[in-house]
Amino acid sequence: MDVIPAYETLVAPHLDDLRLYCFYLTKSKWDGEDLFQETLLKSLLFFVHAEPFLHVKPFLMHVARNLWIDHIRKHQRRRHAQMSPQMTYYTDNDYVEVRSALEWLAERLPRRNIEMWLLFEYFGYSMQEVAGALNCSISAVKSALFRTRDLLRNRQTIATNRKVIHIDVERWSRAVMQDRPQCLLFEG
Numbered sequence: 001m002d003v004i005p006a007y008e009t010l011v012a013p014h015l016d017d018l019r020l021y022c023f024y025l026t027k028s029k030w031d032g033e034d035l036f037q038e039t040l041l042k043s044l045l046f047f048v049h050a051e052p053f054l055h056v057k058p059f060l061m062h063v064a065r066n067l068w069i070d071h072i073r074k075h076q077r078r079r080h081a082q083m084s085p086q087m088t089y090y091t092d093n094d095y096v097e098v099r100s101a102l103e104w105l106a107e108r109l110p111r112r113n114i115e116m117w118l119l120f121e122y123f124g125y126s127m128q129e130v131a132g133a134l135n136c137s138i139s140a141v142k143s144a145l146f147r148t149r150d151l152l153r154n155r156q157t158i159a160t161n162r163k164v165i166h167i168d169v170e171r172w173s174r175a176v177m178q179d180r181p182q183c184l185l186f187e188g
Contacts, residue, residue, distance in 0.1 A: 007047045011040070014057040021061055025068045035071070039064040042182075073124050074179050099173045106164045113148045115184050116141055118172060123181040133185050 011018075018039065023032035043063050105114050112134070119125040119133060120141070127145075131138045175183035 004044075007044055010047075010056045011043070011060065014060055017057065018060050018064060022064055022068075025064065035064055035068055038067055042067060070123075070181060077124070077179070095173065095177060098176050099169065102169050102172045102176070103164055106169050109148060109151060111165065111168055113144045114168075114172065116144045117148045118175065118184055119181060120145055122176065123184075125181070 019032070019036050022035040022039065023029065026032040026035055039060060043060055046063075102114070105117075109117075116130055116134065119130045120127065125133065127138050127141045131141045134141075171183055175181060
């Protein structure tokens with residue numbers, strides 16, 4: 001079965017509602033149209049790699065909402081970075097520095113802790129959003145973030161014998177460099 005025609009069949013009845021929802025979120029015709037197109041592309045990519053949901057409309061609305069939240073956060077970080085030049089750590093686009101910092105973390109922390117820390121501290125997700133994105137409980141996120149912060153504060157107690165998984169480091173680097181938190185959530 002070809003994925004594209006099956007996808008079109010599932011999505012077609014909901015296109016008008018999705019377009020209206022995108023306009024509602026963005027309060028702009030142009031941004032709404034961009035969000036609409038990005039939502040269709042993102043959902044198509046998901047359907048290519050996973051089984052389609054039975055309830056397509058709520059899925060499309062959820063994708064649109066998450067993409068719009070990511071867009072708003074990205075612009076808030078940029079605006080904050082322009083207003084406060086002392087925050088260069090968060091806005092540094094030098095690939096080598098970003099990659100080496102993430103490799104340093106990978107040598108010292110479990111993969112899941114790094115992903116939670118990046119989503120919460122760097123991308124500004126709430127604990128509830130991190131839990132939903134990584135399919136775990138809020139208390140697991142709180143615990144992992146507490147342990148991660150504690151380990152980072154007490155550098156001398158960190159064991160550096162972890163094996164670095166370069167595919168993960170590259171994925172994290174790409175997420176930071178391209179300002180795309182979704183790269184943390186979908187491997188490959």
